[in-house]
Amino acid sequence: MSSISTKRTIWPHPDGSACVQVLDQRCLPHEVVVQDLRTVTEVVYAIKEMVVRGAPLIGATAAYGVYFACLEAAQATDPNAYLTNAIEQLRESRPTAINLFWALERQEKAIAASADFAEKATIALATAHQIVEEDVELCRMIGVHGLPIIEQLSAAKHGETVHILTHCNAGRLGCIEWGTIASPIYQAHQKGIKVHVWVDETRPRNQGSNLTAWELGQAGVPHTVIVDNTGGHLMQHGMVDMVIVGTDRTTRTGDVANKIGTYLKALAAKDNNIPFYVALPSTTIDWTLRDGLREIPIEERSPDEVRYISGWDGEKIQKVLLTPADSPAANYGFDVTPARLVTALITERGICPATESGMLSLFPEFK
Numbered sequence: 001m002s003s004i005s006t007k008r009t010i011w012p013h014p015d016g017s018a019c020v021q022v023l024d025q026r027c028l029p030h031e032v033v034v035q036d037l038r039t040v041t042e043v044v045y046a047i048k049e050m051v052v053r054g055a056p057l058i059g060a061t062a063a064y065g066v067y068f069a070c071l072e073a074a075q076a077t078d079p080n081a082y083l084t085n086a087i088e089q090l091r092e093s094r095p096t097a098i099n100l101f102w103a104l105e106r107q108e109k110a111i112a113a114s115a116d117f118a119e120k121a122t123i124a125l126a127t128a129h130q131i132v133e134e135d136v137e138l139c140r141m142i143g144v145h146g147l148p149i150i151e152q153l154s155a156a157k158h159g160e161t162v163h164i165l166t167h168c169n170a171g172r173l174g175c176i177e178w179g180t181i182a183s184p185i186y187q188a189h190q191k192g193i194k195v196h197v198w199v200d201e202t203r204p205r206n207q208g209s210n211l212t213a214w215e216l217g218q219a220g221v222p223h224t225v226i227v228d229n230t231g232g233h234l235m236q237h238g239m240v241d242m243v244i245v246g247t248d249r250t251t252r253t254g255d256v257a258n259k260i261g262t263y264l265k266a267l268a269a270k271d272n273n274i275p276f277y278v279a280l281p282s283t284t285i286d287w288t289l290r291d292g293l294r295e296i297p298i299e300e301r302s303p304d305e306v307r308y309i310s311g312w313d314g315e316k317i318q319k320v321l322l323t324p325a326d327s328p329a330a331n332y333g334f335d336v337t338p339a340r341l342v343t344a345l346i347t348e349r350g351i352c353p354a355t356e357s358g359m360l361s362l363f364p365e366f367k
């Protein structure tokens with residue numbers, strides 16, 4: 001049995017108070033720091049500043065934010081106005097991951113069942129817990145459906161190592177447990193299939209070198225960190241058997257928004273005849289959109305994330321300037337990979353082509 005940690009990325013405070021705890025992902029892999037979130041302001045800060053990140057985890061954290069909003073509203077002079085404003089702040093915390101808006105909408109519908117704010121808080125807490133438990137199961141099932149892809153590649157290679165390239169972090173740290181892309185990889189590793197993961201460092205926030213490498217290491221999964229420009233070279237030399245990435249928002253036609261740089265990996269995969277998979281829970285599908293390039297809002301973050309880099313100096317995390325002090329920088333957080341470059345989508349209900357009819361065959365309720 002491998003040493004995969006089952007620890008979650010968000011959990012209720014053990015003292016039973018109105019508080020959830022999260023891992024501060026800005027400190028990984030150098031320090032494991034747990035943050036308490038007790039207020040709407042703290043939740044908004046955690047999402048904006050990427051204490052928590054990754055589409056499903058952003059959604060789950062925001063769901064707890066609605067619970068805090070109900071508690072705070074109960075003490076306010078105008079509870080309804082307070083709640084509306086608090087949910088708006090949560091909605092504005094990050095623009096691209098649809099899970100955020102999905103979780104807020106689900107909470108709004110749930111708490112509408114009562115006019116009493118104490119009751120609303122109880123409902124919101126239960127709904128947040130449900131969202132968390134459901135995400136664990138969705139990700140586990142993505143692994144169940146994705147595992148045969150890795151098994152087939154392994155069989156085709158007569159049991160030789162299957163080399164998988166990934167970008168950003170769509171592992172358990174981006175979710176609650178398991179992860180989306182990581183779930184089939186962990187399940188393959190647990191079955192004794194030889195896998196090795198090429199981990200794109202994922203500038204500028206380095207989710208690959210900081211987070212994916214850390215969690216794969218914790219789970220004992222062989223991996224190698226590469227700079228973002230290496231993937232094409234590896235693909236040209238037969239060193240990648242498949243690419244698998246997560247997504248922050250996928251349209252009903254199969255266009256995939258994911259961390260900036262994903263599109264270039266998809267192009268290189270296409271040119272080298274390497275399958276390019278996207279692993280996603282259905283909570284990441286935006287059924288209202290058809291044209292990913294035009295319609296998915298792309299986050300632009302501070303240029304300082306490009307101009308500076310953080311790392312461990314042996315004692316603490318330090319931030320240093322990389323660029324000329326007066327050079328401007330641009331920081332687009334995501335790009336859109338058109339559906340035509342996606343081999344297939346791996347969801348909790350199975351695998352489908354990245355097309356509207358393919359997606360509807362698994363999710364007919366969205367016809």
Ligand code: MRU
Pocket residue numbers: 053054055056097167168169170171174175179180181207245246247248258259333
């Ligand atoms: O900016 P981030 O770190 O929140 O971006 C995360 C990603 O792009 C992930 O690939 C995506 O959210 C899927 S997480 C299962």
